Amino acid sequence: MTDVKASAGGHVDIDLPNGWHHTVHEGSVAMVARPRGWIGGSAPTLTVTKSRTPGVGTLGGYCDAQLAGVVASVGGHLVHLASGHRPRPHLDLTLAIELLGVDLTVTQHHLVDPHSPEGTEPACLALVATAVVADHDWPRLAPGLIAAVRSIRVRGT
Amino acid sequence: MTALLDVEARRVVATRRQLDALRSWALGRGDPVDPVVAELASAGLLADGVVHPAVSPVVAALGSVVGRAAVRRWCGGRRPIVEVLVGPTGVLVLPGGHEVDAAHDLRWHPRPRAVARVVAEVLGVPPHDGPPVFGAGQRPWAELVAAACAQGGVALADLRWSTRPSAPLASVMVLAWAPDGGVVEVVPVDRPGWVACRPRHPLDVWIGLTTLCRQVTGG
Numbered sequence: 001m002t003d004v005k006a007s008a009g010g011h012v013d014i015d016l017p018n019g020w021h022h023t024v025h026e027g028s029v030a031m032v033a034r035p036r037g038w039i040g041g042s043a044p045t046l047t048v049t050k051s052r053t054p055g056v057g058t059l060g061g062y063c064d065a066q067l068a069g070v071v072a073s074v075g076g077h078l079v080h081l082a083s084g085h086r087p088r089p090h091l092d093l094t095l096a097i098e099l100l101g102v103d104l105t106v107t108q109h110h111l112v113d114p115h116s117p118e119g120t121e122p123a124c125l126a127l128v129a130t131a132v133v134a135d136h137d138w139p140r141l142a143p144g145l146i147a148a149v150r151s152i153r154v155r156g157t
Numbered sequence: 158m159t160a161l162l163d164v165e166a167r168r169v170v171a172t173r174r175q176l177d178a179l180r181s182w183a184l185g186r187g188d189p190v191d192p193v194v195a196e197l198a199s200a201g202l203l204a205d206g207v208v209h210p211a212v213s214p215v216v217a218a219l220g221s222v223v224g225r226a227a228v229r230r231w232c233g234g235r236r237p238i239v240e241v242l243v244g245p246t247g248v249l250v251l252p253g254g255h256e257v258d259a260a261h262d263l264r265w266h267p268r269p270r271a272v273a274r275v276v277a278e279v280l281g282v283p284p285h286d287g288p289p290v291f292g293a294g295q296r297p298w299a300e301l302v303a304a305a306c307a308q309g310g311v312a313l314a315d316l317r318w319s320t321r322p323s324a325p326l327a328s329v330m331v332l333a334w335a336p337d338g339g340v341v342e343v344v345p346v347d348r349p350g351w352v353a354c355r356p357r358h359p360l361d362v363w364i365g366l367t368t369l370c371r372q373v374t375g376g
Contacts, residue, residue: 080359081284096274103270139368
């Protein structure tokens with residue numbers, strides 16, 4: 001079991017170009033992991049982030065927002081998409097993309113906590129595990145990485 | 158068939174005959190009085206007797222093929238065969254079939270390791286898991302082809318692969334699916350002309366494709 005602890009926290013200020021806006025608020029990187037002693041380029045990484053998506057109070061809305069964000073930002077080929085409510089609301093997403101001249105497989109498991117309290121803005125809190133690996137390493141690492149991202153959980157649940 | 162070069166749209170359309178002539182020209186073996194060469198010049202693929210720089214990567218890919226794939230597809234009828242050529246200079250997709258005068262709206266990717274993604278896009282397997290489109294029982298191959306040729310949205314694809322330029326293509330992955338998922342791998346059985354279907358998750362398909370592509374790109 002790996003401890004997932006919030007990073008240094010605190011607010012981040014950034015000057016965005018004109019016309020830009022945040023699509024995800026209050027996110028933070030909770031953990032980054034990579035193999036020890038990796039030989040060769042494009043070391044695989046596993047990242048856990050926390051995010052809050054405002055204005056979206058359902059799992060379906062969260063999935064739509066994630067897909068829209070993916071299409072708008074990284075594009076690529078959608079390999080796998082699934083969402084469900086058992087045992088907890090979640091989204092599984094796997095993409096094949098090109099980034100900085102490397103062909104990568106990105107596989108994610110989102111643990112989603114939708115909130116739609118009456119009288120306040122709905123929002124989805126999410127804990128997201130993301131594994132990024134070069135396509136040519138994917139066949140060898142896929143089973144372990146898929147299991148790893150799907151193992152993410154909030155302690156005590 | 159008129160060739161087309163639209164640099165702004167990054168679009169090249171040409172037949173196999175025109176591509177062969179273009180490659181010959183690049184190698185210094187072109188025939189200036191060949192009418193196909195005139196077509197290439199008219200389209201701008203040859204400019205002042207030189208291959209247009211925008212098409213050079215395509216010509217380079219054609220001349221250095223180390224592996225190739227061909228995808229036979231059926232969905233609402235038989236679709237044109239799509240050929241994917243892989244070489245050190247990148248991946249070239251010829252989507253228009255095998256006829257020498259069929260037009261190909263070419264796609265080119267600069268890295269050979271993009272081949273898995275390119276083939277996945279050509280196959281078009283849906284990203285959703287679901288109930289298998291066909292049950293596990295044995296059935297004639299013709300039954301699958303008939304189902305995919307009907308208008309129900311069932312798709313069937315035969316990925317044929319060669320890891321050496323001169324080696325013949327062989328089927329390495331045959332898949333069928335419904336529009337909303339339910340991918341199965343179609344495998345031969347002992348009875349000639351009959352097959353069986355095994356459920357496959359979209360991630361299984363992607364693992365299979367990236368495994369195949371390692372054979373070409375060297376992993």
